[in-house]
Amino acid sequence: MTIINVKSKYQIVIPAKVRKAAGVEVGDFLEAGFDKGKITLTPKSLLDRELAEALADFRAGRTSGPFETHEALMKHLKGAVRKYRTKRRS
Structure with a gap:
């Protein structure tokens, strides 16, 4: 103690x-x-x-959406992943 x-x-x-x-x-x-x-x-x-x-x-404003459809959400997520991977490789 x-x-x-x-x-x-x-x-x-x-x-x-x-x-x-x-x-x-x-x-x-x-x-x-x-x-x-x-x-x-x-x-x-x-x-x-x-x-x-x-x-x-x-x-801090690190948000996304709202999305009208799940397709719009998926499009956004795929773009975010692409952006993250590109940034990570740099």
């Missing part, structure tokens, strides 16, 4: 060993709680991280 210090503004640093064991990375969200005299920090699920990334993409 590692002892940590509560800084001004009630900030703490999660020790590297604990972060790694919990799989916590920069930008992750933790749920803070208090139960039976203990403060708990619980990492949110991977789905929450993916939703945050999707929201960031949306806010």
Whole structure:
């Protein structure tokens, strides 16, 4: 068990060993709680991280559509794949 210090503004640093064991990375969200005299920090699920990334993409304008038909969607996707492959080869 590692002892940590509560800084001004009630900030703490999660020790590297604990972060790694919990799989916590920069930008992750933790749920803070208090139960039976203990403060708990619980990492949110991977789905929450993916939703945050999707929201960031949306806010940055990295979206496509809406499409009127599935053919229009497929045409767009094939073009995007072609563009990605061309860019990757350069």
